[in-house]
Amino acid sequence: MAKDAVSTGSAASDMLWFVLKVQTNRERTIREALLKKVKLEGLEEFFGEIVIPSEKVVDTRGGAPKEQDRKLFPGYIMIQMVLNDDTWYLVRDTGGVGDFAGAAGKPMPMEQHEVDRMLGRAEAQATTAPKVRIQFTSGDVVKIREGTFENFEGTVEGVDEHNGKVSVLIEIFGRSTPVELDHWQIESV
DSSP, X not given: OOTTSSOGGGTTTTOEEEEEEEOTTOHHHHHHHHHHHHHHHTXXXXXXXEEOOEEXXXXXXXXXXXXXXXXXXXXXXXXXXXXXXXXXXXXXXXXXXXXXXXETTEEOOOOHHHHHHHTTHHHHHHOOSOEEOOOOOTTOEEEXXXXXXXXXXXXXXXXXXXXXXXXXXXXXXXXXXXEXXXXXXXXXX
C-alpha cells in the first residue's frame, strides 16, 4: 500500500464526511484509538475531524443540576477524511469499528447539509443554552408535588426541553385543563 495513493497537495480539499458504525458505549475509546493510529501511521494530512455527535443536556436527578453530553446517535461516529486504500484500511482495522455507513459495503460520503444537521451546526446558531433532560413523555401519568395544584394527578400533554417545562392535563371541575409546570414540580405515579 503506497501512502501516495492521493496527491498530498489536494488532500484537504478532497476530504469528505463519512459515518462509521461502531460498538455502542465505546465511541470515545474508538475515537481516541483512531486519532492515535492516524498519528502513528503519519496520515494526518488525510484526516480532518473525528466527531461523536452529541448535545449538552442538564440532568437534575439527585437534586443539583448537572450538565452532560448526550450522544445523538449512539453507535455512530462521524469522520472527515480522504478515502483511499490506506485510510480505508486504517479505519476498518481499528478495534470496535464495524463498517462505514453506505450502500453494499461502499462508503457513501454525506452531503454538507446532513453534516451540519448531525453536528448541530444549524441549531448552534439558534440556541446555545443546553436542553434540560426531562424524564417524562406525552401520555405519562404524573402527580404535581409543588405549586398551586399540589397533589393533583394528570397526564403529560407535551414536553419543552429547551425551557424545562411540561404541559400537564389535570381535571378541574370535571374539565381537562392544561397547566404548564417546571419539570421538577411533577413526579411519576
